[in-house]
Amino acid sequence: MDPIIEQMKKNVSVRDFKDEPLTDEVKKELLQAAQSGSSSNFVQAFSIIEISDGKLRDTIADITNSAPYVKKTGAFYVFVADLYRQAQMLKRRGLSLDGIKSMEQLLVATVDTTIAAENMATAAESLGLGICYIGGIRNDIRQIAELLHLPKYTFPLYGLTVGIPNGKNQVKPRMPLSNQVATDHYDVEQLTNIGDYDQKVREYYLSRNSNAQDSTWTDKNVDFFKEIRRPDVGPFLKDQGFSLS
Numbered sequence: 001m002d003p004i005i006e007q008m009k010k011n012v013s014v015r016d017f018k019d020e021p022l023t024d025e026v027k028k029e030l031l032q033a034a035q036s037g038s039s040s041n042f043v044q045a046f047s048i049i050e051i052s053d054g055k056l057r058d059t060i061a062d063i064t065n066s067a068p069y070v071k072k073t074g075a076f077y078v079f080v081a082d083l084y085r086q087a088q089m090l091k092r093r094g095l096s097l098d099g100i101k102s103m104e105q106l107l108v109a110t111v112d113t114t115i116a117a118e119n120m121a122t123a124a125e126s127l128g129l130g131i132c133y134i135g136g137i138r139n140d141i142r143q144i145a146e147l148l149h150l151p152k153y154t155f156p157l158y159g160l161t162v163g164i165p166n167g168k169n170q171v172k173p174r175m176p177l178s179n180q181v182a183t184d185h186y187d188v189e190q191l192t193n194i195g196d197y198d199q200k201v202r203e204y205y206l207s208r209n210s211n212a213q214d215s216t217w218t219d220k221n222v223d224f225f226k227e228i229r230r231p232d233v234g235p236f237l238k239d240q241g242f243s244l245s
C-alpha cells in the first residue's frame with residue numbers, strides 16, 4: 001500500500017502534545033504544504049495566522065474548550081477565510097464589492113481555506129507530528145476576530161494545533177463505503193442505512209482506552225444537532241460584509 005494513503009488512513013486527532021515548539025524549518029515546510037493545495041479559480045482565499053504570543057494563545061485557548069492542547073503544543077495556527085485582498089483590488093479600481101459578499105464566494109473561501117489546512121495536517125503527520133483542528137475558536141468568533149484584528153471579508157474558520165504527540169488515540173471507525181459512496185444518484189436506502197455502523201461505533205466507544213462511553217453514532221449526532229450551535233456566527237459573518245445570500 002502506498003505510504004501516503006496508509007498514513008491518511010491512520011489519521012487521528014491528537015490532544016496531548018509535548019511542550020516543544022516546532023522549528024522554523026518545520027513550520028516553513030508545513031506552511032508551504034498548506035499553500036500548495038488547489039484553489040478555486042486560483043483566488044487563494046485564506047490567510048494563516050500563527051499564534052506565537054503566549055498571552056494571546058492562552059486567551060484563545062480559553063475560548064476553545066480545548067485549552068490543554070492549544071496551550072501545550074508545537075505550534076498553533078488560526079486559518080482565516082480571506083477575501084479582503086480581493087476586496088481591496090476591486091475598491092482600488094472603483095468597482096462594487098457585491099461579487100465578494102455573496103454566499104458563493106463565502107463557500108469558495110471556506111473551501112480554499114480547508115484545502116490548505118488539510119494539506120498542512122497531512123504534511124504534519126508525514127513528519128510524525130500530530131494535529132487537531134480547533135473549531136472551538138468559533139465559540140466566540142467575534143472575540144477571536146477582534147484579537148487577531150481581522151478586517152472585513154475575512155473570518156476565522158478554525159485553529160490547527162500541531163505538535164509532537166505524547167500518544168495517539170485509536171483510529172475512529174469511519175462509515176462503510178456503502179454508506180458514503182453511491183453511483184449515479186443519491187441512493188437513500190443505501191446511504192442512510194447506518195444500523196451496523198451505529199453498532200460498530202458503539203463498540204469503539206465502549207472499548208477505547210480513554211473516555212469510554214456507551215454511545216452510537218446516531219446518539220452523538222442527535223446530541224450535536226438537536227439545538228442551534230453558535231448562533232452568533234451568522235450575524236458575525238454579516239457584520240464582516242457577507243450577504244449570506
Ligand SMILES: Cc1cc2nc3c(=O)[nH]c(=O)nc-3n(C[C@H](O)[C@H](O)[C@H](O)COP(=O)(O)O)c2cc1C
Nearest residue numbers: 011012013015064066132133134135136137158172
Ligand atoms: C473543522 C473541525 C473542527 C474541530 N474542532 C475541534 C475542537 O475544537 N476540539 C477538539 O478537541 N477536536 C476538534 N475537532 C476534531 C474532531 O472531533 C475529530 O476530527 C473527530 O472526532 C474525528 O476523530 P479523529 O480526527 O480522531 O479521527 C475538529 C475537527 C474538525 C474537522
